[in-house]
Amino acid sequence: MTNKTPLYDVHVALGAHMTEFGGYLMPVRYTGEKEEHQAVRQAVGIFDVSHMGEVVLCGPKALEATNWLISNDVQNIENGQAVYGALCKHDGKIVDDIICYRRSAEDVFICVNASNRRKDFAWIQQRLATRYTADEVTAEDDSDQWAQIAVQGPKAIELVSKIYGIDLSSLKKFHFITTPAFIARTGYTGEDGVEIYLPPHEALGLWNKLLDAGKALGIRPCGLSCRDTLRLEAGLCLYGNDIDESTSALEAGLGWTIKWNKAGGFVGKEALLAEKESGLKRHLVGLELLDKGIARHGYALQSEGGREIGAVTSGTISITLQHPIAMAYVTSAFANKGTTVFVDIRGKRVAARVVALPFYRRK
Amino acid sequence: MSLVKDGLLYSDEHEWAMADGDLITIGITDHAQCALGDVVYVELPEIGKRLEKNKRFGVVESVKAVSDLFAPVSGEVVDVNIGLVDKPEVVNSDPYGEAWMIRVRVQNSGELDGLKSPEAYTEFLRQIAK
Numbered sequence: 001m002t003n004k005t006p007l008y009d010v011h012v013a014l015g016a017h018m019t020e021f022g023g024y025l026m027p028v029r030y031t032g033e034k035e036e037h038q039a040v041r042q043a044v045g046i047f048d049v050s051h052m053g054e055v056v057l058c059g060p061k062a063l064e065a066t067n068w069l070i071s072n073d074v075q076n077i078e079n080g081q082a083v084y085g086a087l088c089k090h091d092g093k094i095v096d097d098i099i100c101y102r103r104s105a106e107d108v109f110i111c112v113n114a115s116n117r118r119k120d121f122a123w124i125q126q127r128l129a130t131r132y133t134a135d136e137v138t139a140e141d142d143s144d145q146w147a148q149i150a151v152q153g154p155k156a157i158e159l160v161s162k163i164y165g166i167d168l169s170s171l172k173k174f175h176f177i178t179t180p181a182f183i184a185r186t187g188y189t190g191e192d193g194v195e196i197y198l199p200p201h202e203a204l205g206l207w208n209k210l211l212d213a214g215k216a217l218g219i220r221p222c223g224l225s226c227r228d229t230l231r232l233e234a235g236l237c238l239y240g241n242d243i244d245e246s247t248s249a250l251e252a253g254l255g256w257t258i259k260w261n262k263a264g265g266f267v268g269k270e271a272l273l274a275e276k277e278s279g280l281k282r283h284l285v286g287l288e289l290l291d292k293g294i295a296r297h298g299y300a301l302q303s304e305g306g307r308e309i310g311a312v313t314s315g316t317i318s319i320t321l322q323h324p325i326a327m328a329y330v331t332s333a334f335a336n337k338g339t340t341v342f343v344d345i346r347g348k349r350v351a352a353r354v355v356a357l358p359f360y361r362r363k
Numbered sequence: 364m365s366l367v368k369d370g371l372l373y374s375d376e377h378e379w380a381m382a383d384g385d386l387i388t389i390g391i392t393d394h395a396q397c398a399l400g401d402v403v404y405v406e407l408p409e410i411g412k413r414l415e416k417n418k419r420f421g422v423v424e425s426v427k428a429v430s431d432l433f434a435p436v437s438g439e440v441v442d443v444n445i446g447l448v449d450k451p452e453v454v455n456s457d458p459y460g461e462a463w464m465i466r467v468r469v470q471n472s473g474e475l476d477g478l479k480s481p482e483a484y485t486e487f488l489r490q491i492a493k
Protein backbone atom coordinates (compact mmCIF):
# COMPACT_ATOMS: atom_id res chain seq x y z
CA MET A 1 0.00 0.00 0.00
CA THR A 2 1.42 3.37 -0.96
CA ASN A 3 0.69 6.34 1.27
CA LYS A 4 0.60 10.03 0.53
CA THR A 5 2.13 12.71 2.71
CA PRO A 6 0.04 15.78 3.61
CA LEU A 7 1.93 17.65 0.87
CA TYR A 8 1.22 15.23 -2.00
CA ASP A 9 -1.21 17.55 -3.79
CA VAL A 10 1.11 20.52 -3.70
CA HIS A 11 3.99 18.47 -5.14
CA VAL A 12 1.80 17.46 -8.05
CA ALA A 13 0.60 21.04 -8.47
CA LEU A 14 4.26 22.17 -8.59
CA GLY A 15 4.87 19.70 -11.40
CA ALA A 16 6.99 17.25 -9.41
CA HIS A 17 7.97 13.92 -10.94
CA MET A 18 6.70 11.47 -8.28
CA THR A 19 7.94 8.07 -7.20
CA GLU A 20 7.28 5.49 -4.51
CA PHE A 21 9.80 5.52 -1.65
CA GLY A 22 9.59 3.94 1.80
CA GLY A 23 5.89 3.25 1.26
CA TYR A 24 5.07 6.84 0.27
CA LEU A 25 4.53 8.71 -2.99
CA MET A 26 7.36 11.26 -2.91
CA PRO A 27 8.67 13.98 -5.22
CA VAL A 28 11.85 12.97 -7.06
CA ARG A 29 12.45 16.42 -8.58
CA TYR A 30 10.56 19.57 -9.49
CA THR A 31 12.61 21.77 -11.82
CA GLY A 32 15.70 19.57 -12.07
CA GLU A 33 18.29 17.97 -9.79
CA LYS A 34 21.11 20.38 -10.62
CA GLU A 35 19.05 23.48 -9.98
CA GLU A 36 17.59 22.13 -6.74
CA HIS A 37 20.98 20.92 -5.51
CA GLN A 38 22.57 24.30 -6.21
CA ALA A 39 19.69 26.13 -4.51
CA VAL A 40 20.46 24.25 -1.28
CA ARG A 41 24.19 24.97 -1.50
CA GLN A 42 23.74 28.65 -2.38
CA ALA A 43 20.37 29.81 -1.07
CA VAL A 44 17.65 27.65 0.48
CA GLY A 45 15.71 24.54 -0.44
CA ILE A 46 12.76 22.81 1.23
CA PHE A 47 12.09 19.09 1.41
CA ASP A 48 8.96 17.19 2.34
CA VAL A 49 10.32 14.52 4.67
CA SER A 50 6.98 13.57 6.23
CA HIS A 51 7.55 9.96 5.23
CA MET A 52 10.14 9.56 8.01
CA GLY A 53 9.08 7.62 11.10
CA GLU A 54 8.94 8.85 14.68
CA VAL A 55 9.14 6.58 17.73
CA VAL A 56 8.78 8.06 21.20
CA LEU A 57 10.17 6.54 24.40
CA CYS A 58 8.47 7.79 27.57
CA GLY A 59 8.90 7.10 31.25
CA PRO A 60 11.36 7.38 34.15
CA LYS A 61 13.81 5.05 32.39
CA ALA A 62 13.45 6.56 28.91
CA LEU A 63 17.03 7.87 28.84
CA GLU A 64 18.56 4.69 30.22
CA ALA A 65 16.56 2.57 27.78
CA THR A 66 17.53 4.75 24.82
CA ASN A 67 21.18 4.56 25.80
CA TRP A 68 20.93 0.79 25.89
CA LEU A 69 19.37 0.65 22.42
CA ILE A 70 21.64 3.06 20.53
CA SER A 71 25.35 3.61 20.03
CA ASN A 72 25.33 7.22 21.22
CA ASP A 73 24.45 8.80 24.59
CA VAL A 74 21.32 10.79 25.51
CA GLN A 75 22.01 10.84 29.24
CA ASN A 76 25.12 12.98 28.96
CA ILE A 77 23.36 15.71 26.94
CA GLU A 78 20.86 18.45 27.77
CA ASN A 79 17.12 18.65 27.25
CA GLY A 80 16.75 20.23 23.83
CA GLN A 81 19.76 18.41 22.41
CA ALA A 82 19.84 15.64 19.81
CA VAL A 83 22.33 12.94 18.82
CA TYR A 84 22.84 10.88 15.66
CA GLY A 85 23.60 7.21 16.11
CA ALA A 86 23.04 3.61 15.16
CA LEU A 87 20.45 1.16 16.41
CA CYS A 88 22.49 -2.06 16.45
CA LYS A 89 21.81 -5.77 16.65
CA HIS A 90 23.69 -7.95 19.12
CA ASP A 91 26.25 -8.70 16.40
CA GLY A 92 26.98 -4.98 16.02
CA LYS A 93 25.32 -4.71 12.62
CA ILE A 94 22.95 -1.86 11.90
CA VAL A 95 19.17 -2.00 12.25
CA ASP A 96 18.88 1.69 11.37
CA ASP A 97 20.62 5.04 11.69
CA ILE A 98 18.55 7.49 13.70
CA ILE A 99 18.47 10.85 15.40
CA CYS A 100 17.33 10.92 19.04
CA TYR A 101 15.92 14.18 20.38
CA ARG A 102 16.03 14.44 24.19
CA ARG A 103 12.84 16.37 24.97
CA SER A 104 13.13 15.78 28.72
CA ALA A 105 14.57 13.28 31.18
CA GLU A 106 11.49 11.11 30.53
CA ASP A 107 10.87 11.75 26.85
CA VAL A 108 13.01 10.80 23.87
CA PHE A 109 11.77 11.43 20.33
CA ILE A 110 13.51 9.21 17.78
CA CYS A 111 13.39 9.94 14.05
CA VAL A 112 13.83 6.76 12.01
CA ASN A 113 14.11 6.05 8.29
CA ALA A 114 10.80 5.74 6.46
CA SER A 115 11.64 2.32 5.08
CA ASN A 116 12.49 1.01 8.55
CA ARG A 117 9.64 2.49 10.56
CA ARG A 118 7.80 -0.76 11.34
CA LYS A 119 10.98 -2.80 11.70
CA ASP A 120 12.52 -0.30 14.11
CA PHE A 121 9.38 0.00 16.22
CA ALA A 122 9.07 -3.79 16.51
CA TRP A 123 12.78 -4.08 17.33
CA ILE A 124 12.55 -1.40 20.02
CA GLN A 125 9.42 -2.92 21.56
CA GLN A 126 10.97 -6.40 21.62
CA ARG A 127 14.23 -5.22 23.18
CA LEU A 128 12.45 -3.13 25.83
CA ALA A 129 10.18 -6.04 26.77
CA THR A 130 13.22 -8.11 27.78
CA ARG A 131 14.49 -5.54 30.24
CA TYR A 132 11.91 -2.95 31.31
CA THR A 133 8.34 -2.82 32.58
CA ALA A 134 5.75 -0.50 31.07
CA ASP A 135 5.96 1.64 34.20
CA GLU A 136 9.63 2.22 33.49
CA VAL A 137 9.43 3.00 29.79
CA THR A 138 6.97 2.67 26.92
CA ALA A 139 7.51 3.00 23.18
CA GLU A 140 4.94 4.51 20.82
CA ASP A 141 4.98 4.70 17.03
CA ASP A 142 3.90 8.32 16.54
CA SER A 143 4.79 8.48 12.83
CA ASP A 144 1.25 9.23 11.69
CA GLN A 145 1.06 12.22 14.02
CA TRP A 146 3.99 14.03 12.46
CA ALA A 147 4.69 15.72 9.17
CA GLN A 148 8.21 17.02 8.62
CA ILE A 149 9.71 19.74 6.45
CA ALA A 150 13.46 20.27 6.10
CA VAL A 151 14.69 23.78 5.28
CA GLN A 152 18.33 23.66 4.22
CA GLY A 153 20.88 26.13 2.90
CA PRO A 154 22.83 29.24 3.94
CA LYS A 155 19.60 31.28 3.99
CA ALA A 156 17.54 28.69 5.86
CA ILE A 157 17.95 30.12 9.36
CA GLU A 158 17.09 33.61 8.15
CA LEU A 159 13.95 32.34 6.42
CA VAL A 160 12.62 30.18 9.24
CA SER A 161 13.41 32.88 11.83
CA LYS A 162 11.34 35.32 9.81
CA ILE A 163 8.39 32.96 9.47
CA TYR A 164 8.19 32.20 13.20
CA GLY A 165 9.16 35.70 14.38
CA ILE A 166 12.08 34.35 16.44
CA ASP A 167 15.85 34.45 16.15
CA LEU A 168 17.17 30.98 15.40
CA SER A 169 20.75 32.07 14.76
CA SER A 170 21.71 31.24 18.35
CA LEU A 171 20.20 27.74 18.20
CA LYS A 172 23.23 25.45 18.36
CA LYS A 173 23.79 22.63 15.90
CA PHE A 174 21.99 19.45 16.93
CA HIS A 175 19.83 21.39 19.36
CA PHE A 176 16.12 22.02 19.08
CA ILE A 177 13.22 24.05 20.43
CA THR A 178 9.65 22.84 20.90
CA THR A 179 7.83 26.18 21.07
CA PRO A 180 6.56 27.93 19.01
CA ALA A 181 7.24 24.77 17.00
CA PHE A 182 9.46 21.68 17.06
CA ILE A 183 12.43 23.07 15.15
CA ALA A 184 15.78 21.25 15.16
CA ARG A 185 19.07 22.50 13.75
CA THR A 186 19.74 19.19 12.05
CA GLY A 187 19.81 18.10 8.44
CA TYR A 188 20.92 15.64 5.81
CA THR A 189 22.50 17.97 3.26
CA GLY A 190 25.76 19.22 4.73
CA GLU A 191 24.38 22.76 4.82
CA ASP A 192 23.07 24.84 7.71
CA GLY A 193 19.34 24.57 8.26
CA VAL A 194 16.56 23.01 10.24
CA GLU A 195 14.13 20.15 10.26
CA ILE A 196 10.65 21.11 11.41
CA TYR A 197 8.32 18.50 12.89
CA LEU A 198 4.67 19.52 12.86
CA PRO A 199 1.11 18.13 12.87
CA PRO A 200 0.10 16.91 9.40
CA HIS A 201 -2.72 19.45 9.04
CA GLU A 202 -0.24 22.34 9.46
CA ALA A 203 2.22 21.12 6.84
CA LEU A 204 0.62 22.67 3.77
CA GLY A 205 0.35 26.07 5.42
CA LEU A 206 4.02 26.06 6.42
CA TRP A 207 5.17 24.77 3.00
CA ASN A 208 3.36 27.58 1.19
CA LYS A 209 4.57 30.20 3.68
CA LEU A 210 8.15 29.04 3.13
CA LEU A 211 7.87 29.17 -0.66
CA ASP A 212 6.28 32.59 -0.51
CA ALA A 213 8.60 34.22 2.02
CA GLY A 214 11.58 32.47 0.47
CA LYS A 215 10.98 33.71 -3.07
CA ALA A 216 13.22 36.73 -2.60
CA LEU A 217 15.94 34.45 -1.22
CA GLY A 218 15.88 32.10 -4.21
CA ILE A 219 14.05 29.21 -2.55
CA ARG A 220 13.40 25.99 -4.43
CA PRO A 221 11.25 22.97 -3.53
CA CYS A 222 13.65 20.00 -3.57
CA GLY A 223 13.07 16.33 -4.26
CA LEU A 224 14.61 13.01 -3.29
CA SER A 225 17.02 13.09 -6.19
CA CYS A 226 18.94 16.15 -5.05
CA ARG A 227 18.55 15.02 -1.42
CA ASP A 228 20.65 12.03 -2.42
CA THR A 229 23.33 14.01 -4.26
CA LEU A 230 23.56 16.49 -1.38
CA ARG A 231 23.92 13.88 1.36
CA LEU A 232 26.47 11.92 -0.66
CA GLU A 233 28.62 15.04 -1.11
CA ALA A 234 28.33 15.48 2.67
CA GLY A 235 29.51 11.90 3.23
CA LEU A 236 26.29 10.86 4.97
CA CYS A 237 25.08 7.27 4.86
CA LEU A 238 21.85 6.14 3.27
CA TYR A 239 20.29 3.08 4.91
CA GLY A 240 19.80 0.37 2.35
CA ASN A 241 22.71 1.62 0.26
CA ASP A 242 25.71 2.23 2.53
CA ILE A 243 24.48 0.61 5.73
CA ASP A 244 22.18 -2.31 6.42
CA GLU A 245 21.92 -5.39 8.58
CA SER A 246 25.11 -6.82 7.09
CA THR A 247 27.31 -3.82 7.90
CA SER A 248 28.77 -3.12 11.31
CA ALA A 249 28.69 0.34 12.85
CA LEU A 250 32.50 0.37 12.85
CA GLU A 251 32.92 -0.67 9.20
CA ALA A 252 30.45 2.04 8.21
CA GLY A 253 32.56 4.71 9.84
CA LEU A 254 30.01 5.36 12.58
CA GLY A 255 32.49 4.56 15.36
CA TRP A 256 32.43 8.23 16.30
CA THR A 257 28.82 7.81 17.47
CA ILE A 258 29.78 5.01 19.86
CA LYS A 259 30.08 6.00 23.50
CA TRP A 260 31.90 2.93 24.76
CA ASN A 261 31.80 3.85 28.44
CA LYS A 262 28.04 4.34 28.82
CA ALA A 263 26.69 2.81 32.03
CA GLY A 264 24.93 -0.45 31.24
CA GLY A 265 26.56 -0.79 27.83
CA PHE A 266 24.38 -1.09 24.73
CA VAL A 267 23.07 -3.76 22.38
CA GLY A 268 25.94 -4.78 20.13
CA LYS A 269 28.73 -3.39 22.31
CA GLU A 270 30.51 -6.71 22.91
CA ALA A 271 30.52 -7.63 19.22
CA LEU A 272 31.75 -4.18 18.22
CA LEU A 273 34.45 -4.21 20.89
CA ALA A 274 35.68 -7.58 19.63
CA GLU A 275 35.70 -6.26 16.07
CA LYS A 276 37.62 -3.17 17.16
CA GLU A 277 40.19 -5.30 18.93
CA SER A 278 40.73 -7.77 16.13
CA GLY A 279 40.79 -5.06 13.46
CA LEU A 280 38.25 -4.23 10.75
CA LYS A 281 38.26 -6.36 7.61
CA ARG A 282 36.76 -3.63 5.48
CA HIS A 283 35.99 0.09 5.62
CA LEU A 284 33.42 2.37 4.04
CA VAL A 285 35.45 4.94 2.12
CA GLY A 286 34.96 7.87 -0.20
CA LEU A 287 36.08 7.58 -3.82
CA GLU A 288 36.77 10.24 -6.41
CA LEU A 289 36.61 8.82 -9.90
CA LEU A 290 39.47 9.92 -12.12
CA ASP A 291 37.66 9.43 -15.40
CA LYS A 292 34.15 9.74 -16.78
CA GLY A 293 31.58 7.36 -15.42
CA ILE A 294 29.15 7.06 -12.57
CA ALA A 295 29.90 4.34 -10.02
CA ARG A 296 26.63 2.80 -8.91
CA HIS A 297 25.50 0.60 -6.03
CA GLY A 298 26.84 -2.92 -6.48
CA TYR A 299 29.62 -2.13 -8.98
CA ALA A 300 32.75 -4.12 -8.10
CA LEU A 301 36.02 -2.54 -7.00
CA GLN A 302 39.27 -4.04 -8.20
CA SER A 303 42.90 -3.64 -7.26
CA GLU A 304 45.46 -2.65 -9.88
CA GLY A 305 46.09 -6.36 -10.43
CA GLY A 306 42.43 -7.10 -11.05
CA ARG A 307 41.57 -8.66 -7.69
CA GLU A 308 38.08 -7.93 -6.38
CA ILE A 309 38.51 -5.82 -3.24
CA GLY A 310 35.09 -4.37 -2.55
CA ALA A 311 31.90 -2.86 -3.95
CA VAL A 312 30.28 0.51 -4.45
CA THR A 313 27.41 1.38 -2.12
CA SER A 314 26.43 4.82 -3.45
CA GLY A 315 27.60 6.91 -6.38
CA THR A 316 26.72 9.97 -8.38
CA ILE A 317 28.25 12.91 -10.16
CA SER A 318 28.96 15.65 -7.62
CA ILE A 319 27.17 18.75 -8.82
CA THR A 320 29.20 20.96 -6.49
CA LEU A 321 32.62 19.42 -7.24
CA GLN A 322 31.79 18.49 -10.84
CA HIS A 323 33.31 15.04 -10.87
CA PRO A 324 31.98 11.59 -10.05
CA ILE A 325 32.07 10.52 -6.39
CA ALA A 326 31.13 7.33 -4.61
CA MET A 327 31.10 5.51 -1.30
CA ALA A 328 32.27 1.92 -1.20
CA TYR A 329 33.31 -0.85 1.14
CA VAL A 330 36.90 -1.80 0.47
CA THR A 331 39.23 -4.37 2.01
CA SER A 332 41.15 -2.62 4.79
CA ALA A 333 44.50 -2.89 3.04
CA PHE A 334 43.17 -0.57 0.32
CA ALA A 335 41.28 1.83 2.57
CA ASN A 336 43.98 4.45 3.04
CA LYS A 337 43.59 7.92 1.57
CA GLY A 338 45.30 8.26 -1.78
CA THR A 339 45.07 4.57 -2.72
CA THR A 340 44.13 3.97 -6.35
CA VAL A 341 41.41 1.42 -6.99
CA PHE A 342 39.40 0.56 -10.07
CA VAL A 343 35.63 0.59 -10.43
CA ASP A 344 34.11 -1.87 -12.87
CA ILE A 345 31.57 0.29 -14.70
CA ARG A 346 29.66 -2.11 -16.90
CA GLY A 347 32.84 -3.82 -18.07
CA LYS A 348 35.07 -0.74 -18.19
CA ARG A 349 37.76 -0.27 -15.49
CA VAL A 350 37.67 3.33 -14.27
CA ALA A 351 40.39 4.51 -11.91
CA ALA A 352 39.36 6.08 -8.60
CA ARG A 353 41.20 7.51 -5.62
CA VAL A 354 40.29 6.87 -1.98
CA VAL A 355 39.59 10.19 -0.27
CA ALA A 356 38.51 11.27 3.20
CA LEU A 357 34.86 11.95 3.84
CA PRO A 358 33.07 14.26 3.48
CA PHE A 359 33.66 15.26 -0.13
CA TYR A 360 32.18 18.68 0.58
CA ARG A 361 32.24 20.70 3.74
CA ARG A 362 30.45 24.00 4.11
CA LYS A 363 32.88 26.82 4.91
CA MET B 364 2.09 14.78 -21.21
CA SER B 365 5.46 14.88 -23.00
CA LEU B 366 6.04 16.40 -26.42
CA VAL B 367 5.65 14.17 -29.46
CA LYS B 368 6.98 15.88 -32.58
CA ASP B 369 5.32 15.60 -35.99
CA GLY B 370 7.20 14.30 -38.98
CA LEU B 371 9.19 11.73 -36.98
CA LEU B 372 8.85 8.00 -36.42
CA TYR B 373 9.08 6.43 -32.99
CA SER B 374 10.26 3.18 -31.38
CA ASP B 375 8.93 1.39 -28.31
CA GLU B 376 12.27 2.19 -26.66
CA HIS B 377 11.48 5.91 -26.84
CA GLU B 378 13.81 6.79 -29.67
CA TRP B 379 12.81 8.93 -32.66
CA ALA B 380 13.93 8.50 -36.25
CA MET B 381 13.88 11.07 -39.05
CA ALA B 382 14.17 9.68 -42.57
CA ASP B 383 15.87 11.61 -45.38
CA GLY B 384 16.18 9.11 -48.22
CA ASP B 385 18.35 6.32 -46.83
CA LEU B 386 19.85 8.59 -44.16
CA ILE B 387 18.15 8.19 -40.78
CA THR B 388 18.78 10.61 -37.89
CA ILE B 389 18.15 9.15 -34.44
CA GLY B 390 17.67 10.57 -30.94
CA ILE B 391 15.61 9.98 -27.79
CA THR B 392 12.16 11.39 -27.16
CA ASP B 393 10.98 14.05 -24.75
CA HIS B 394 9.35 11.30 -22.66
CA ALA B 395 12.72 9.54 -22.37
CA GLN B 396 14.68 12.63 -21.32
CA CYS B 397 12.02 13.50 -18.77
CA ALA B 398 12.10 10.03 -17.25
CA LEU B 399 15.90 10.13 -17.01
CA GLY B 400 16.29 13.47 -15.30
CA ASP B 401 19.45 15.52 -15.78
CA VAL B 402 21.58 13.68 -18.35
CA VAL B 403 25.28 13.59 -17.46
CA TYR B 404 26.88 11.20 -19.97
CA VAL B 405 26.14 10.02 -23.47
CA GLU B 406 28.07 7.08 -24.98
CA LEU B 407 27.76 6.89 -28.75
CA PRO B 408 29.22 4.49 -31.32
CA GLU B 409 32.01 5.39 -33.71
CA ILE B 410 31.50 6.36 -37.33
CA GLY B 411 31.61 3.24 -39.46
CA LYS B 412 30.06 0.96 -36.85
CA ARG B 413 27.39 -1.39 -38.14
CA LEU B 414 24.21 -1.32 -36.11
CA GLU B 415 21.64 -4.07 -35.88
CA LYS B 416 17.97 -3.23 -35.39
CA ASN B 417 16.82 -3.63 -31.75
CA LYS B 418 20.39 -4.13 -30.53
CA ARG B 419 22.09 -1.79 -28.08
CA PHE B 420 24.14 0.95 -29.75
CA GLY B 421 24.98 3.25 -26.85
CA VAL B 422 24.13 4.54 -23.42
CA VAL B 423 22.53 7.64 -22.01
CA GLU B 424 23.19 8.17 -18.34
CA SER B 425 21.59 10.48 -15.82
CA VAL B 426 22.37 10.91 -12.17
CA LYS B 427 19.65 8.42 -11.34
CA ALA B 428 19.81 5.86 -14.11
CA VAL B 429 21.71 4.24 -16.94
CA SER B 430 19.64 3.67 -20.05
CA ASP B 431 20.65 1.65 -23.09
CA LEU B 432 20.02 3.07 -26.53
CA PHE B 433 18.53 0.58 -28.99
CA ALA B 434 18.89 0.85 -32.75
CA PRO B 435 15.48 1.39 -34.36
CA VAL B 436 16.96 0.35 -37.73
CA SER B 437 19.98 -1.58 -39.08
CA GLY B 438 22.72 0.22 -40.95
CA GLU B 439 26.10 1.95 -40.84
CA VAL B 440 26.81 4.91 -38.59
CA VAL B 441 27.84 7.81 -40.86
CA ASP B 442 27.68 10.70 -38.39
CA VAL B 443 27.82 11.10 -34.60
CA ASN B 444 26.88 14.18 -32.56
CA ILE B 445 30.16 14.55 -30.66
CA GLY B 446 28.88 17.80 -29.13
CA LEU B 447 26.67 15.76 -26.78
CA VAL B 448 29.73 14.36 -25.02
CA ASP B 449 30.66 17.82 -23.71
CA LYS B 450 27.13 19.14 -23.35
CA PRO B 451 24.94 16.19 -22.33
CA GLU B 452 22.36 18.56 -20.82
CA VAL B 453 21.24 19.34 -24.37
CA VAL B 454 19.48 15.96 -24.35
CA ASN B 455 17.14 17.41 -21.73
CA SER B 456 16.69 20.84 -23.29
CA ASP B 457 16.35 19.91 -26.99
CA PRO B 458 15.81 16.15 -27.45
CA TYR B 459 14.39 16.46 -30.98
CA GLY B 460 16.80 19.07 -32.32
CA GLU B 461 20.28 19.79 -31.03
CA ALA B 462 20.40 16.43 -29.20
CA TRP B 463 20.26 14.25 -32.33
CA MET B 464 22.63 11.41 -31.55
CA ILE B 465 23.63 9.49 -34.67
CA ARG B 466 22.95 9.33 -38.40
CA VAL B 467 22.66 5.89 -39.96
CA ARG B 468 22.63 4.83 -43.61
CA VAL B 469 20.02 2.08 -43.90
CA GLN B 470 20.10 -0.74 -46.41
CA ASN B 471 16.50 -1.75 -45.99
CA SER B 472 14.21 1.26 -45.56
CA GLY B 473 11.37 -1.23 -45.07
CA GLU B 474 12.53 -1.50 -41.45
CA LEU B 475 11.03 1.94 -40.88
CA ASP B 476 7.58 0.44 -41.41
CA GLY B 477 7.81 -1.19 -37.97
CA LEU B 478 8.16 2.18 -36.25
CA LYS B 479 5.24 4.19 -34.87
CA SER B 480 3.68 7.33 -36.27
CA PRO B 481 3.44 10.34 -33.91
CA GLU B 482 -0.22 9.44 -33.24
CA ALA B 483 0.58 5.79 -32.50
CA TYR B 484 3.45 6.80 -30.19
CA THR B 485 1.22 9.29 -28.36
CA GLU B 486 -1.30 6.50 -27.82
CA PHE B 487 1.53 4.18 -26.69
CA LEU B 488 2.57 6.77 -24.07
CA ARG B 489 -0.99 7.01 -22.85
CA GLN B 490 -1.16 3.23 -22.48
CA ILE B 491 2.04 2.87 -20.50
CA ALA B 492 1.11 5.79 -18.22
CA LYS B 493 -1.82 3.76 -16.89
